[in-house]
Amino acid sequence: MELVFLKYLTILVGLYMAWNIGANDVANAMGTSVGSKALTLKKAVILASILEFSGAFFVGNHVSETIQSGIVDPTIFSNDPVIFVIGMMGALFATGLWLQLASYFGMPVSTTHAIVGAILGFGGVIGGIHAVYWLEMGKIVLSWLISPLLSGLISYGIFSIIQRQIFYQPNPIDATKKIAPFFVFACFTILTLSIIFDGLKNLHLQIGFPEALILSTSVGLLSFGGSWAFFRKAPSHQHETFYHNPHHIIGLEKAAKHLQRVKLSSHDETKKKVTSILQEVETLSKKVAENSQFQESHTPFAAVEKIFMLLQILSACLVAFAHGANDVANAIGPVAAVVQVLHTHTVLPHAVVPLWLLLLGGFGIVLGLATWGWRVIETIGKKITELTPTRGFSAEFGAASTILFASKLGIPISTTHSLVGAVLGVGLARGLQAVNLRTLRDIAVSWIVTIPICAFLSIVLFYILQAIYV
């Protein structure tokens, strides 16, 4: 009886964790788009809800399985499944507790690190050293180091492409129209690929990698064509907006050249007259040239950013999807472990995440977003205006592709750290006005502190729960 009560309590805490993730972390995905006014707050919340939910639903199972049975070997506990249940509950409670404490102290703590640390602590101490899959654990820790580097590298690359192919071109708007469809292609291909490859299992559809690749590439190509047609129609570099257009400058220069010829070949009266006209033409031409240059300096880049607003919406969606895919596991991975044992009364070596739990996790994230997250999005949006659409797109694309890649491999990584790495990548490419490197120290400190504290908390909570229920 009591264990049944515990089951519901676990589900509730899992839901709370999902709520927490939705409330705090989704802002990372949508904040920049709201800040650059590419999306209104309402639209951002709706889009984020849909994509977080589908990320959790379609791709969430990979990482959840890792959390459930990839860190600690559940079969060690097959003699006494209740210990495993209590341990997983303890880990979940410890994570929730630590997240509360950390947000009280204002530490930038990653949910992923907390839950992995908690499970590691319980498994290593209660189950013994052999209960932990150290190789798997090593892979996870390594991925925590690699993921910010990888996302930073991708973002650096994307922003460098934008610089060389757009900013440094004589006509940035036309260049954007040429380059943008490729970015759209990349976004759609990655998104479709991650959904249909191995993601439709939940809908009882199995699609192999080659087929998935072909299918997603065709979706990408379709989006390429569509966006190409769309961007082609976008207003081009408008010479009419200038005070003087370049043709005037060229015309005046030609006139000056012809006058020069007349001046050289004429004498006396004509020469005098031509000289004075020539002088007038030259001063006028200079004035016109100066005026048009001044006008030119602002318009094209604002228009480039405007086109990139649309791309940034895409990349933000990609981040929301990736975030749902990776972070839902932090909430429902342990819950899945508990529920499974309590249903079957045995510990299975291979985890299966029930569909309803993924739905519940997705629902929890959306709930967090709807009740609290929108406020955080608004705050973030106001604070990070330096992340203009071109910068935002580069950072989000790098982070999202890294997170999705890790999610597909079933590796729990910190989405926030990936995004931080991506922003740094843009900064290294001379994209940002000032990057505060001291924040990195805070991140590193809370990173290192989180794991032992969560491990310790989870052990303590395990003993408390054990004293109560066993």
Add this chain to the structure above:
Amino acid sequence: MLIIAKLLGKSPFSPLQIHMDKVANCIEELPSLFSAFTQGDRASLETAAKAISKLEHEADLTKNDIRNHLPKSVFLPIARASFLEILSLQDAIADQVEDIATVLTLKPVEKTAPFFNMLNQFVEKNAAVFWLVHQVVKQLNDLVAVSFGGVEAQKVKKTIEDIAYKEHEVDLMQCDFLKQLFHVADDMTHSHFYLWRKIFQEVAALSNLSEKLANRIRMILELK
């Protein structure tokens, strides 16, 4: 999560431009300073000099503020050293204006007409060089937006070339003046000779500093 917001520090480029505007305020005082000087109006000369000193102090405060808010842990799109050098060159211009004001108040001079005419022209020419580099600094925002390259950088480069040419013109003018000064040197008292020599030297430093600043900015451009 506010980490991303914390990661993006306060941009120092707008304060840099504000500092440049304060330097420009000092330059704007030059005409009234020199008209008081050429008219021999000691009282308004002193007020103008005081006003300049005050404006220079304001520029100093902004400069210190920028320096204090730029710890080693802030990563900029240009080298920190470049940024700080640009800042101190800007500030050197403000200091120079103050030096000019001080030299003018040292001693009243006789109305030596050719020099007075030349002096006003000379000041104008030097100020013109400054206004060009002021325009360059004002374009820094656009440069940051496009990562210091492309059409924007080419435009700035062209302005900087103009600055170099104008500075050269100033040099020629100064040479011309020196010839005239030495021509009449034997009829002057030593202190007057020295004062005139000093005035032109200090004013010429304005265009030199402006050109230096412009060239320092050129170094941060990403030119092909």
